[in-house]
Amino acid sequence: MQWIMKTFQELTNEELYGILKVRVDVFVVEQKCAYPEIDNYDQFSLHYFLKIDNEIAAYARILPKGTKYKEEASIGRVLVVEKYRHKGYARELLNQIITFVREEWKEQRIKIQAQQYLKSFYASFGFHAVSVGYIEDGIPHIDMNWICR
Known part of the structure; x- marks a missing residue:
């Protein structure tokens, strides 16, 4: 079991393929939601993932x-x-991402x-709703903020 954090440029082809595959498997196939998974934010993001037995688990x-x-800052595509x-x-x-954003990015x-x-x-991590519910890509969503206290 290994937690890994990489920029887009540091990802290997195999890692990028694995990330895109699990995102499509969960958000497009499992949730039956056709939406633009490739959205031009990956290139500017840090990618944090857990590998277990050479598979992406989280x-x-x-x-x-x-x-x-x-x-x-923002966190997305959590799965x-x-x-x-x-x-x-x-x-x-x-927990690890919030700690990273607070301590490394300040x-x-x-x-x-x-x-x-x-x-x-x-909400159990301290996020609070800042919008009413809305539908995005056919799924009910809500905007939430976390503020360091």
Whole structure:
């Protein structure tokens, strides 16, 4: 089991392919949602993922302030592959990313677009809703912010 963080330029072809595959498997196939998965943010993101037995088990991308949002860093494409769910990897992933953004980037705010059914999960990390619910790509979402206290 190994947690890995890389820029887009540092990813190997195999790693990039694996990341795109698990993102499509979860967000497009599993959630039955056709949307533009390749969105031109990957090139500016840090890619944080867990490999278990040479498979990507969990993943998220971290976007610096000034990319997706002008004033906040952002976390997106958060996932755990189905066979690795309910083992605490999502919680570990978010804890490590929040710590990284706060300590390494010295950012005090993170903004996310959360799927609405995960609102309480993100709230458990200190995120709070800053929008009413809305539909994006056919799925209920809510904007949430985390502010360092």
